[in-house]
Amino acid sequence: MTIASIGTGSMGGALLAGVLRGGADPESVIATTGSRASADGLRERLGVRTASVEEDTEANRTAVADAEFVLLGVKPWAMKDTLAEIAGSLRPDAVLVSMAAGVSIAQLTEWSGSSRIIRIMPNTPSAVGHGVIALAATADVPQESVAEVAGLLAGAGDVVEMTEDELQTMIGLSGSGVAYFFLLAEKLVEAGVAQGMGEEMARRIVVGTAAGAGRLLEETPDPAGLRTAVTSKGGTTHAAMTSFEGDDFGAIVERAARAASARAREMESGG
Numbered sequence: 001m002t003i004a005s006i007g008t009g010s011m012g013g014a015l016l017a018g019v020l021r022g023g024a025d026p027e028s029v030i031a032t033t034g035s036r037a038s039a040d041g042l043r044e045r046l047g048v049r050t051a052s053v054e055e056d057t058e059a060n061r062t063a064v065a066d067a068e069f070v071l072l073g074v075k076p077w078a079m080k081d082t083l084a085e086i087a088g089s090l091r092p093d094a095v096l097v098s099m100a101a102g103v104s105i106a107q108l109t110e111w112s113g114s115s116r117i118i119r120i121m122p123n124t125p126s127a128v129g130h131g132v133i134a135l136a137a138t139a140d141v142p143q144e145s146v147a148e149v150a151g152l153l154a155g156a157g158d159v160v161e162m163t164e165d166e167l168q169t170m171i172g173l174s175g176s177g178v179a180y181f182f183l184l185a186e187k188l189v190e191a192g193v194a195q196g197m198g199e200e201m202a203r204r205i206v207v208g209t210a211a212g213a214g215r216l217l218e219e220t221p222d223p224a225g226l227r228t229a230v231t232s233k234g235g236t237t238h239a240a241m242t243s244f245e246g247d248d249f250g251a252i253v254e255r256a257a258r259a260a261s262a263r264a265r266e267m268e269s270g271g
């Protein structure tokens, strides 16, 4: 299997690291960047073949010429030009895998002239192998290629196949959703400090709580059940839950998730 990673920065590099963790042969991968410095850093870090457009204006075209899978990690605004650049050099059976936010499958198809498109949406924990990666494929991508791409990305996190519309909903739950967990952690640290606890201690306690809650959720994927298990009537957690309910926490969260997904859809229609 041959993989070209076109534009390999923060997210492209994180996913590529996951692909290698999942067992792909570094020799089968060629990764391109804008600058030579980025290419050198990547080669040192991941052990893959690299090329930069700074050193070789043909780098992207050369990289895709042999590739079965082309991972597209350039910035969204650079996608149209990048696809125009590589379109003529793609193998006819190449599968394009775009991670660009706000770039639809329809746009990717139009700009590349190919209908073998997989659109993915990773979240930032992909960088540490604990991401959630939404994956939406066109009907022209053979099912075995979808499975291969899902298998390759599994080293970066949990790959969940869905429709493109569900991918927009996923952005509000997971892509942006990681930040909601960070916000809760941030506010809990502030609540500790407001009650006189040192910030370092509050942060340590909150980070440990978040990590522990995540582990428990992975073992028992039933958030309501786990919550109920620590909530005895008249107890401390019950007092906190009553306060959350009084402030209509559920509605606050749903509004935020809908706002993120609505923004994702709006960005895609040029807003």
Ligand SMILES: NC(=O)c1ccc[n+]([C@@H]2O[C@H](COP(=O)([O-])OP(=O)(O)OC[C@H]3O[C@@H](n4cnc5c(N)ncnc54)[C@H](OP(=O)(O)O)[C@@H]3O)[C@@H](O)[C@H]2O)c1
Residues within 6 Å of the ligand: 006, 007, 008, 009, 010, 011, 012, 013, 032, 033, 034, 035, 036, 038, 039, 053, 060, 073, 074, 075, 076, 078, 099, 100, 101, 102, 121, 122, 123, 124
């Ligand atoms: N970061 C996230 O949390 C996140 C989450 C979901 C989706 N995404 C998507 O991931 C994509 C990349 O975002 P990012 O945050 O990883 O950006 P980034 O770190 O800036 O990465 C962009 C990469 O493209 C390279 N590049 C620039 N011009 C190029 C060219 N002409 N040919 C080939 N490579 C070129 C850059 O090289 P240099 O380093 O040399 O400039 C860099 O390696 C975006 O489409 C974004 O929507 C990101």
